[in-house]
Amino acid sequence: MPDNQHITLDRTDEAILQALQTDGRMSTADLARTVSLSASATADRVRRLVDAGVITGYVATVAAPALGYPITAFVRLAYPSGNYKPLHDLLDVTPEVIEAHHVTGNDCFIMKVLARSMSDLERITGRIATLGTITTSVVYSSPLTGRRLSPA
Structure with missing residues (x-):
């Protein structure tokens, strides 16, 4: 689905999305009970949401x-070149x-990085810094992660 295309969802579609964002492993039967549809109608709706590009996959969230x-x-x-191949290679x-x-803004890219230790973070950021000027912010805590989406 193109970035600027918006699909119209009804309340049942929205309920399906909310339920699957809460538990992506939910069985079709359990999902059907949650949204008050038959299992076959629910499976059809989920398939339509996948085909439309609304549901893009299912993943396990790991710590x-x-x-x-x-x-x-x-x-x-802050990447000084318009040639992004070296960045993509890295x-x-x-x-x-x-x-x-x-x-947009003064920096060209923002990256989320995981590290084993501060020296490991220094190694990783050193590799990134070979491409341009970097600024690093270490996360103390994350009071909000993985917020569920509702239609705009």
Whole structure:
């Protein structure tokens, strides 16, 4: 679905989205009971939401510290070139960068980085700094993560 296209959803579609954002592993039967439809009608609606690009996938949410990444940081990069291939190449070989966004303003990119330690963060940011000026903000805590979306 193109970025500027908006799909019209009814209340049942919205209820399906809310339920699946709360529990993406919910069975079709449980989802059907939640939204007061038959299982086949619910499955059809979910398939339509997938086909329309509203539902883009299902994922497991994992705790980074449990996997050995207790440090989260946001790294802003002022990238002096319009050739983004070196950045894309770096992102391809740096799995600790879990998000990267091209943004407006003084910085060109904002990246979310996970690290094993402060020295590991220094190593990762040192690699990013080879591309331009960086500013790093280490996360103390995250009072809001993964907010569910409702239609605009």
